[in-house]
Amino acid sequence: MSNAATRYGELVGIRVGCVGFDLDMTLIDPRSGMIAAMGELAEESGYPLDGEYFAANLGPPLDHVLRGFETPEERIPELVSRFREIYPDVVVPRTVALPGAAESLGAVHRLGGTTLVVTGKYEPNAALHVKALAFDVDALVGDLWATGKAVALTEHGAVAYVGDYTGDMEGAKAAGALAVGVVTGPCTREQLLAAGADVVLGSLAEFPDWLAANSD
Template sequence: MPRLVLWNVDHTLVDVGKVTREAYAEAFERVTGRPLVRLAPAAGRTESEIIFETLAFNDVAPTEDHLPEFMAALADAFAARKGAVRKEGRVLPGAREALAAVARRRGVVQSVLTGSIRPNAVTKLKALGLAKYLDFEVGGYGSETYPKAALVELARTRAAERHGGVIAEDATVLVADSPRDVQAAKIARARMLAVATGTATQAELRGAGADVVLPSLAETETVVAAIEELTATPPA
């Protein structure tokens, strides 16, 4: 039976925070005609949530056109900064090695489960040399405006259709860094490997109900062992 490993992008695999803030500022001004003063918190949230809250924080009353316009502007702003992503972004410790090691495991499909819109997630991971380990056609993205728990189920369906077989709930692992992601995994009945590489502490991630909590992805063997254990078929 195939196993599905879904990786959060920002603060789990990579850090491109400076570029993201610059892209948001450009997109906000393009859509509203005003400078961005305050950007909404992003940890564990989808792009649609961040956009709507950012508009509210800056006293802009949202209309039905704001979301698609903002997403398009954000994609353009990010695409124009590919060079900056390569120069100023960074792969977090152990992320590349973990992706490579999991990719070598038998019967594993790897993709992303991210609040970022799809073009920006792809830009980040391609620019930083991680794309070759991931099947982007399977992933769940913030541009789809679903809650993250629904994105997990959508990714399962896509993986089954693309790679054959059925992806069982307990054969799905989400690797991410926020309590919101832990909650999404629990709702979707996926297993959860949490890493304290974002703003949440290990204690906060355990308290949210993560199955396994690690300080980072730096210990490759530990990461692979955790994924193997989480997706192991329980004894009859």
């Protein structure tokens, strides 16, 4: 058994506990909607907001992203609020579940565990995705990023956290949870490992079998 698998066994034993998942590019692919929403915001505001770049690098909170586009600091709260207003009608309908997403949530439940989504996304909009895609999620916490995710992971007693971004791995480690990376987002296997991933999978399509093999 690999070191990661051994560590996983030490964390959860025979029975799987709470397993956390990131949302964007872990459970869902919202990129086409993100491009459209950022384009609409750019047109309204007159600022050169790069939707393609934004969608290809999902992870950081929106205010961080807007600062990267050299948006005036005093306009950022207004733009964040407007993006959140645009989001339900533009992003949610264009979003699809990534391969293995629903199956991974189901795999946790079949082993007696609970599922938790922890995301940097504005929580009401994150909840719209969970509802629209009929994900079987026991708890959802939004507006947390990187090591900040450890707050929710610790509160819910998560034994593992699955994500596509280096910040997700940092959040898992800060919570003392197993850090499971997936390379469906902007980060490479090497980047995820360097950020503390205990194991890296190609996608959530591999997660149910991996979980079953490493939970006994």
